Structures are given as structure tokens and as C-alpha cells.
Amino acid sequence: MKKSEAGIRHRILRITVLLLVLLFLVILIAVGIGAVFVSPLDIFKALLQWGGAILKKPVPPKVISIIMFIRLPRVITAAIVGLSLAVAGASMQGLLRNPMASPDILGVSAGGSLGAVIAIHTGLFTLSMFMLPLMAILGSLLASALIFLIASNRGSTSLLFVIIAGMAVSSFLNGLISVVLLFSRQWEISQFIFWTMGGLGGRSWGHVLLVLPFLVPAITILFLFSRELNLFMLGEESAFATGLNVETVKRIILILSAVITGLSVSISGTIGFVGLLVPHFFRLLLGNDYRLLLPVSALGGASFLVLCDLIGRVIVPPFEIRVGIITSLLGAPYLITMILRYQKRGFIAFKV
Amino acid sequence: MxxxxxxxxxxxxxxxxxxxxxxxxxxxxxxxxxxxxxxxxxxxxxxxxxxxxxxxxxxxxxxxxxxxxxxxxxxxxxxxxxxxxxxxxxxxxxxxxxxxxxxxxxxxxxxxxxxxxxxxxxxxxxxxxxxxxxxxxxxxxxxxxxxxxxxxxxxxxxxxxxxxxxxxxxxxxxxxxxxxxxxxxxxxxxxxxxxxxxxxxxxxxxxxxxxxxxxxxxxxxxxxxxxxxxxxxxxxxxxxxxxxxxxxxxxxxxxxxxxxxxxTPGATRKGPAGLRGGLGAQLGEKFGGRPGGRGEESFGKTIHLIGGGGSSVNLTRELFRRGFKITGGIAHEGDTDLVLWKNLKIDHLSVPPFSRISKVEVEMAKRFVKDADLTVLCSFPVGNGNLGNLILAGYSERLVIIDDSEEVLKRTFFSEKAKVLFNRLLKNENSLVVENYRELIDRIDKLTSC
CATH class of the missing domain: 3.40.50.300 (P-loop containing nucleotide triphosphate hydrolases)
Known part of the structure; x- marks a missing residue:
């Protein structure tokens, strides 16, 4: 093996290592910065001490608890959610051959939120701690099935059509969330905001451990389908002619990305634009080979969301701006420029 | 298997x-x-x-x-x-x-x-x-x-x-x-x-x-x-x-x-444009004023081509495209001009290959020339076989002679008789001499456009 395959592997490896280092640095900064500043050295010390090591110059227990029980779980949650949404977004874009698709824009995230809200307010979640993520997954699956039915309707699959349909589904589901909250007589603005705008405040190790065992296999399997996602770029008919079992693979990728979205929504609510912006950014930068795009989007998405959450925490102290608001403020202008660009190139009217 | x-x-x-x-x-x-x-x-x-x-x-x-x-x-x-x-x-x-x-x-x-x-x-x-x-x-x-x-x-x-x-x-x-x-x-x-x-x-x-x-x-x-x-x-x-x-x-x-x-080449959908009385302005003047016995409307719609050896192909194509009624002849079987006329279903008169055009055939072709508003004598070599074509041209009251010096098939004459006949045509006051087919088409286009 000389060129291509080996070439792409080297490329994936190089860029992946680079992004891993970046993610590590971003996490270090995010854990260190806050109302109490903790230096990187102290963070390591705290980790060691927490792990049972006895140090000569120990860090105060207060710092250990800030890092271990407040900041680190929050940052890790941010990384996991960012990673999941970016991967789900990248695969949805590939499947629909639409660079503007993403879990939040298509309403898949809103479906997850609706599932979670139903789980909470019908009391289902008291049955088992897995009920909440399970219901979120169900909600996401239903929403993505719905959007796919609309998108695969012949003759109506222009880029913008899918987006508009997704936004309609999204608004509809957000409306239903509101309805559920109203009927349960527990309607609180903060609840509504969490499930529609997302948030990472108060996340604990419990949240991380709840979703991680399902997220890891789901994302791993999705990564194994990168060759198939590449084939989808040829168009479904050409992919079929090249030997791809289009219908089956489409379902698998669709289900996996819905599951990943549902899981991340169950711990963070609906955080917008990550799934759109991150894969699209890397697509422009590195091209659309999914063997590279998926891992790169994953790591980039993690760093991106950790950074956004950090900005939200430190920009107007002592107040905290929800991470979903930050991503919206960054993402919406990006989406608008994207639409304008595609329109200029005449892609909006194209069939996908 | x-x-x-x-x-x-x-x-x-x-x-x-x-x-x-x-x-x-x-x-x-x-x-x-x-x-x-x-x-x-x-x-x-x-x-x-x-x-x-x-x-x-x-x-x-x-x-x-x-x-x-x-x-x-x-x-x-x-x-x-x-x-x-x-x-x-x-x-x-x-x-x-x-x-x-x-x-x-x-x-x-x-x-x-x-x-x-x-x-x-x-x-x-x-x-x-x-x-x-x-x-x-x-x-x-x-x-x-x-x-x-x-x-x-x-x-x-x-x-x-x-x-x-x-x-x-x-x-x-x-x-x-x-x-x-x-x-x-x-x-x-x-x-x-x-x-x-x-x-x-x-x-x-x-x-x-x-x-x-x-x-x-x-x-x-x-x-x-x-x-x-x-x-x-x-x-x-x-x-x-x-x-x-x-x-x-x-x-x-x-x-x-x-x-x-x-x-199959089709005429313009507009139908034949016709030269109308306009021909009287330019070509017509040369031909002695107004055409006799015809209404201005139909004047200039029919053109007879005398060709041979492919000399009339360009003109046939261009005139056909413009919607003129074309007649052709006399040509020899197997001639390129004839193949085209047949394909375009153009009225024509032909004689067997290598035969001599006789008086009988000239008489028969005369009606084409008489019916045509314009007869065009293309540029081709004249031998004994097609001498009849020059005689035929002589019957035309409105003759255009294409005297093309750049054409591959130069107008050459294999007999003194042919030369004499041709020179007589040139001197005839009913004749108009043009350089090549393009010039004729350009003139016709000018006439039909106004």
C-alpha cells in the first residue's frame, strides 16, 4: 500500500493527534478558569490527590472539590455532548447530502427533549434512571423518522426544503414540550429553557456515566460506516450501483445518529448549531472524506462546546450565559452566511 | 451458468x-x-x-x-x-x-x-x-x-x-x-x-x-x-x-x-419570404424594371438553379433555408447537386450520367426557367455534355451569373462554342454577374429584410 489508503491514514492520524492535544489544552483551561482560578499544575495535583496520592504541598480540599465535582464533570459533559452532536450532524449531512442538516435544525434534538420531558412529567423516570435517556432516544428516533419521510418525498428534496421542513418539525416539537410542561403544572421558565436551549450547569459524574456506556458503542459503530457515508456522496442511485445496500445502511446510520443525539440531549437539553457548524467547518477545511471528517468533527466538536461553555461562564461574571445561547450567537450568523453562499452558487435550488 | x-x-x-x-x-x-x-x-x-x-x-x-x-x-x-x-x-x-x-x-x-x-x-x-x-x-x-x-x-x-x-x-x-x-x-x-x-x-x-x-x-x-x-x-x-x-x-x-x-432540412417556419417588388429596386432594375404579369406579392419566390459538379449545393442550402421555391436542372445522374435536390424533394430535371444534354431536355427544362422569377447560373466547367445548360440559361429573362474565381471547380470551357455562348450571356442586358453565392445571398437578404 503506497498512496491513497496509507496516505489518508497518516493524514487522519496527524490531524487527530493535533486535535486531541487541542482538546486537552481546552479542557485544562476550562477546568482552571472560573470564580476561583486553578493553575494547570494544581489541577494535576488535585487529580493525583483525589486518586489517593500524598503530595508534599497538597492543594486545599476546597479546590479538589471544585475541580472534581463541579468543573471537571461539567467540562467532560460539554466535551461528550459536543462530540456527539458533531458526529450526529456530520452523518446526517452525509446521509441527506445536505450541508445544512444537523440534529437541532432537523428537529431530532427537539424530539429528544420532548421524550425527556415526557419521561420526567409522567413520572416514568422514577422507574429507572435509564428511562430518561431511553425516552430521549425514542423522541429523537421518531423525529428523525418523520424528517426522513418528508425529505425522501420525491421531487421535494432541495437543500432548503429539508431545512424548512426540519425547522417546522422543530417548532412543533418545542410547542409540544411547552404543552407537556403546562399540563404537568410544573411549568417553569428555567425548565423550558433547559430543554429548548440546553445547559450544562450542575452536571455531575452521574450524568456522564449514565450516557457514556451507550454513546461509546454507538459512535464507534457509526465510525465504521464512514466508507458508506462516502458512497452516499455519489447519490443514492450511484451508491446502489456501486454495491451499497442503500436502504439498510441508511436506516442504520439514521438510527445511530438519532440515538447519539437523544443520549446527548438527555444530559444537556437541546444545544443548537454544534452539529451544523463543526462538521461544516471541517468540511470546508479538510474536504468531505468521511473517514477523516467523522473523527475530526468529533474532537473538534468536543473542543468547541467546552470553549463555548467556558465563554458563557466567564464573559459576564458573576452571571452565567447558557452554552446554548453562546452556540446560537455563533452559529446563527454562520448559518446565514452559509445559506447566502450556497444561494450564490445556485445550490439551494439543486436537488440533492 | x-x-x-x-x-x-x-x-x-x-x-x-x-x-x-x-x-x-x-x-x-x-x-x-x-x-x-x-x-x-x-x-x-x-x-x-x-x-x-x-x-x-x-x-x-x-x-x-x-x-x-x-x-x-x-x-x-x-x-x-x-x-x-x-x-x-x-x-x-x-x-x-x-x-x-x-x-x-x-x-x-x-x-x-x-x-x-x-x-x-x-x-x-x-x-x-x-x-x-x-x-x-x-x-x-x-x-x-x-x-x-x-x-x-x-x-x-x-x-x-x-x-x-x-x-x-x-x-x-x-x-x-x-x-x-x-x-x-x-x-x-x-x-x-x-x-x-x-x-x-x-x-x-x-x-x-x-x-x-x-x-x-x-x-x-x-x-x-x-x-x-x-x-x-x-x-x-x-x-x-x-x-x-x-x-x-x-x-x-x-x-x-x-x-x-x-x-431533412426544413424551410423557415415563416414560409417563403419572397423578394416582393424589392427586387425591382436592385436586381429588378438590371432586369428591366417590373416583372411582367405578376403581382408583387409572389415575385421573387421561385428560383431556378443551373448547376453541376456540386456548384449549386451552397446556394441550394441557403435558398432552401430561406424558404424559396427552388427548381434545378439540368443535372447528370450521380451529380452531387442532384443528390441534394432529390433529398430536399426539389423539382428538377436530370439526364443519365455522361450523356449529352439534348435539345429535347432543354425544351423540357425551359418551363422551369420561364416559371422562375430568377435563374442562377452557377460556376461549373462546361463541356459538350452540359453545353445545353448554357443554352437553357439563355432563355432566362432574369439571369444571375455567378462568376466565381475562387471556386474549386473553375468555369472552364472545353469548346469554343461554349465560350461564345457564355460571353453572349455575360453581355446580355438581362444578366447580373455576381462574384460568388454569398454575394447573391447577401443581396437577397437585403431585399427580403426591408
Whole structure:
């Protein structure tokens, strides 16, 4: 093996290592910065001490608890959610051959939120701690099935059509969330905001451990389908002619990305634009080979969301701006420029 | 493969295939079998079902009834991967935006041979590189697909199809938006592949291309098979005219020897423009004022051409296109001018080859000259055989003489008598001499435009 395959592997490896280092640095900064500043050295010390090591110059227990029980779980949650949404977004874009698709824009995230809200307010979640993520997954699956039915309707699959349909589904589901909250007589603005705008405040190790065992296999399997996602770029008919079992693979990728979205929504609510912006950014930068795009989007998405959450925490102290608001403020202008660009190139009217 | 199929060598068999879209039959009871090494062209007008037929053969569409068999096995029973090792398909309008390297793009053709997680082997790479080389793109392996030209993109799709290493190759108008260089390149490659034993089935829009490269043609009309056979048996006006709803002319291109299909030239839809009284202004003045006995309306609509040796071809074409009523003669059988007049169904008078135009024929042709508003004497050599044409020209009251010094066939005279006759025509006050046919056309255009 000389060129291509080996070439792409080297490329994936190089860029992946680079992004891993970046993610590590971003996490270090995010854990260190806050109302109490903790230096990187102290963070390591705290980790060691927490792990049972006895140090000569120990860090105060207060710092250990800030890092271990407040900041680190929050940052890790941010990384996991960012990673999941970016991967789900990248695969949805590939499947629909639409660079503007993403879990939040298509309403898949809103479906997850609706599932979670139903789980909470019908009391289902008291049955088992897995009920909440399970219901979120169900909600996401239903929403993505719905959007796919609309998108695969012949003759109506222009880029913008899918987006508009997704936004309609999204608004509809957000409306239903509101309805559920109203009927349960527990309607609180903060609840509504969490499930529609997302948030990472108060996340604990419990949240991380709840979703991680399902997220890891789901994302791993999705990564194994990168060759198939590449084939989808040829168009479904050409992919079929090249030997791809289009219908089956489409379902698998669709289900996996819905599951990943549902899981991340169950711990963070609906955080917008990550799934759109991150894969699209890397697509422009590195091209659309999914063997590279998926891992790169994953790591980039993690760093991106950790950074956004950090900005939200430190920009107007002592107040905290929800991470979903930050991503919206960054993402919406990006989406608008994207639409304008595609329109200029005449892609909006194209069939996908 | 059963014994029977080995004997008949039928690799693809389509039986009573029928398909409908929203209640409309687009493929109607089509059956045919293709042998190894055939280059089958699907021809027919837009909407005749070529694309649908190809999609049915590949399995992208599932037929309402009927079957497709490959090597005797029904297509429906095959898994995607198995099928893709036997049949590849180059669809129309594939994505143009892919930021993959050409090599990565072509390697996609190895997909049916790979298990999940199995990476491309040295063999896969060699096959891909060989395909790239085969289509003439070697050296561009590292280039991004996005940056290739339209023709190169089409060639790389062909390379990807070849990398699939299938016995049957389906193509849907593979050169519909390519220049003639790439068009020729792609069809030459396909022709070669068929010679090497691949079976090529392609929808082809351009009948001349189909006639040139295919070994067999299927003519479709509204989903039905109208004709199936060798090129010269299908490319015939009797089949083509009702299907394409035009009058076609099938001829053998004298420069290439290939069959050539053309639509019979039609007059302008506006109908004959006529020179009206305008001719009196310029040409008419020369001809002695107003035409006698005719209304201005019809004046200048009929033109008689005296030609020979191809000297009137340009003028015939240009005048015909402008809607004039043309008559021609006297020409010898086998003459290029005559072939054209016959094809265009122009009234004419002819004599057997190498014979001498006699007084009788001149008398007969006189009515053409008398009926014409204008007679044009083209530039051709005059010998004894066609001396009669100069006599005929002498009967015209409005004669245009084309005295072309640059024409390949110079006006030469083989006899003193001819020279004398011609000089008399030149001096005649009814004659107008123009340099070449263009000048005449320009004058006529000026007259008809105002």
C-alpha cells in the first residue's frame, strides 16, 4: 500500500493527534478558569490527590472539590455532548447530502427533549434512571423518522426544503414540550429553557456515566460506516450501483445518529448549531472524506462546546450565559452566511 | 451458468419487462438478450424509457412484472454486493462536488469486494490505478476530484466503474454534455472494452455516435421496443421517422464511411419570404424594371438553379433555408447537386450520367426557367455534355451569373462554342454577374429584410 489508503491514514492520524492535544489544552483551561482560578499544575495535583496520592504541598480540599465535582464533570459533559452532536450532524449531512442538516435544525434534538420531558412529567423516570435517556432516544428516533419521510418525498428534496421542513418539525416539537410542561403544572421558565436551549450547569459524574456506556458503542459503530457515508456522496442511485445496500445502511446510520443525539440531549437539553457548524467547518477545511471528517468533527466538536461553555461562564461574571445561547450567537450568523453562499452558487435550488 | 447459456453466451436476459410510474407505463413488455462482447446502444427520443430500462437492469428500480437475468440468475435474488460485482452503472448527472482525490474516488469502485473494516489491498490499488491509466488520467491520481474538468470527471467516473470489474457495464448517456474530444474518448474506450469481452449497454442520444460505435441497437418509443438489430438495420428512416417524428436522411458519410443521420432540412417556419417588388429596386432594375404579369406579392419566390459538379449545393442550402421555391436542372445522374435536390424533394430535371444534354431536355427544362422569377447560373466547367445548360440559361429573362474565381471547380470551357455562348450571356442586358453565392445571398437578404 503506497498512496491513497496509507496516505489518508497518516493524514487522519496527524490531524487527530493535533486535535486531541487541542482538546486537552481546552479542557485544562476550562477546568482552571472560573470564580476561583486553578493553575494547570494544581489541577494535576488535585487529580493525583483525589486518586489517593500524598503530595508534599497538597492543594486545599476546597479546590479538589471544585475541580472534581463541579468543573471537571461539567467540562467532560460539554466535551461528550459536543462530540456527539458533531458526529450526529456530520452523518446526517452525509446521509441527506445536505450541508445544512444537523440534529437541532432537523428537529431530532427537539424530539429528544420532548421524550425527556415526557419521561420526567409522567413520572416514568422514577422507574429507572435509564428511562430518561431511553425516552430521549425514542423522541429523537421518531423525529428523525418523520424528517426522513418528508425529505425522501420525491421531487421535494432541495437543500432548503429539508431545512424548512426540519425547522417546522422543530417548532412543533418545542410547542409540544411547552404543552407537556403546562399540563404537568410544573411549568417553569428555567425548565423550558433547559430543554429548548440546553445547559450544562450542575452536571455531575452521574450524568456522564449514565450516557457514556451507550454513546461509546454507538459512535464507534457509526465510525465504521464512514466508507458508506462516502458512497452516499455519489447519490443514492450511484451508491446502489456501486454495491451499497442503500436502504439498510441508511436506516442504520439514521438510527445511530438519532440515538447519539437523544443520549446527548438527555444530559444537556437541546444545544443548537454544534452539529451544523463543526462538521461544516471541517468540511470546508479538510474536504468531505468521511473517514477523516467523522473523527475530526468529533474532537473538534468536543473542543468547541467546552470553549463555548467556558465563554458563557466567564464573559459576564458573576452571571452565567447558557452554552446554548453562546452556540446560537455563533452559529446563527454562520448559518446565514452559509445559506447566502450556497444561494450564490445556485445550490439551494439543486436537488440533492 | 447452465450449459444452455454457455452455448448461447447470453450474459444478460431481459424478459417481458414492464414498469409504470404513477399509473403510466414507461416500460412496456420489453424482451431482449445480450451476448458477451456486444456493445448495445439504446436509442429513442426523450421520454422513451431508456433511463428507466437501464435502472431496471441495474435493480435500482424493481419492475412491475418481467425479469432481468444475469448469467441466468434472476437479479432480484442477488444481494447488492453480488450484483455490483456483475453489473456497474454510470448514471447521468452524478455529483460534481466531491473533495476526494481521484484515486480515492476511483477506489470506491472496490466497495463490493471489501468486508467492513477490511482496508484496500495492494491489488485494489493496482486495479484502480490500471483503470485510471486505461481512461488516460494517469498522473492525476492525487488531484482532487473537484478540480477536474467536466470531461475528466466523466472519465474518472468511468474509471471507477471499471474498478468495479464487472462483465456488464451500463451507461446512461455518458457524453451528453461533453465536447467531441471527450465524447470520442469515452466511446472509443467503451468500444475497446466490448472488444475485450465486456458487455456494454448504453443509452445514447446522438444517433451518429450510436451508429458509429455500437454493434447492435435497440430503438425505443414510449417504453416499447420498436426495432432491435444491427446498426444498418435499425438506422433507417422507416424506423426513425415515426419514432422521432421528423423526416430523417440516412446516408453514408463520404469522409468517414459511417452511417450518418440527419434531419431533412426544413424551410423557415415563416414560409417563403419572397423578394416582393424589392427586387425591382436592385436586381429588378438590371432586369428591366417590373416583372411582367405578376403581382408583387409572389415575385421573387421561385428560383431556378443551373448547376453541376456540386456548384449549386451552397446556394441550394441557403435558398432552401430561406424558404424559396427552388427548381434545378439540368443535372447528370450521380451529380452531387442532384443528390441534394432529390433529398430536399426539389423539382428538377436530370439526364443519365455522361450523356449529352439534348435539345429535347432543354425544351423540357425551359418551363422551369420561364416559371422562375430568377435563374442562377452557377460556376461549373462546361463541356459538350452540359453545353445545353448554357443554352437553357439563355432563355432566362432574369439571369444571375455567378462568376466565381475562387471556386474549386473553375468555369472552364472545353469548346469554343461554349465560350461564345457564355460571353453572349455575360453581355446580355438581362444578366447580373455576381462574384460568388454569398454575394447573391447577401443581396437577397437585403431585399427580403426591408
Amino acid at each position: 447452465s450449459r444452455n447459456e454457455v452455448l448461447t453466451n447470453e450474459i444478460l436476459k431481459v424478459e417481458r419487462l414492464t414498469h409504470a410510474f404513477e399509473g403510466t407505463r414507461v416500460i412496456d413488455d420489453i424482451s431482449f438478450a445480450v451476448k458477451r462482447g456486444e456493445f448495445l446502444g439504446l436509442i429513442g427520443p426523450n421520454g422513451s424509457g431508456k433511463t428507466t430500462l437501464l435502472k431496471l437492469i441495474d435493480g435500482i428500480l424493481v419492475p412491475e412484472s418481467g425479469s432481468v437475468r444475469i448469467n441466468g440468475l434472476p437479479l432480484g435474488s442477488m444481494k447488492s454486493g453480488e450484483r455490483a460485482k456483475l453489473v456497474s452503472f454510470m448514471l447521468q448527472d452524478e455529483t460534481q462536488h466531491l473533495s476526494l482525490s481521484l484515486l480515492d474516488f476511483v477506489l470506491m469502485g472496490r466497495y463490493p469486494y471489501k468486508k467492513r473494516l477490511e482496508s484496500y489491498s495492494r491489488e485494489d490499488l493496482e486495479i484502480a490505478e490500471r483503470s485510471i491509466d486505461y481512461v488516460g488520467l494517469s498522473g492525476l491520481e492525487r488531484r482532487s476530484y473537484d478540480t477536474l474538468s467536466t470531461g475528466e470527471k466523466q472519465l474518472s467516473i468511468l474509471a471507477r466503474i471499471l474498478t468495479q470489474e464487472t462483465d456488464i457495464i451500463l451507461l446512461d448517456e455518458p457524453t451528453s454534455n461533453l465536447d467531441i474530444k471527450h465524447q470520442n474518448e469515452i466511446f472509443s474506450i467503451l468500444f475497446e472494452l466490448a472488444l475485450e469481452g465486456k458487455t456494454v449497454v448504453s443509452a445514447i442520444h446522438n444517433l451518429n455516435i450510436a451508429a458509429r460505435y455500437c454493434t447492435r441497437l435497440l430503438l425505443l418509443r414510449k417504453g416499447r421496443l420498436v426495432a432491435d438489430g444491427r446498426v444498418e438495420d435499425v438506422i433507417k428512416p422507416e424506423f426513425l421517422n415515426p419514432v422521432y417524428e421528423v423526416e430523417t436522411i440516412v446516408s453514408t458519410n463520404p469522409s468517414t464511411g459511417y452511417l450518418s443521420v440527419d434531419v
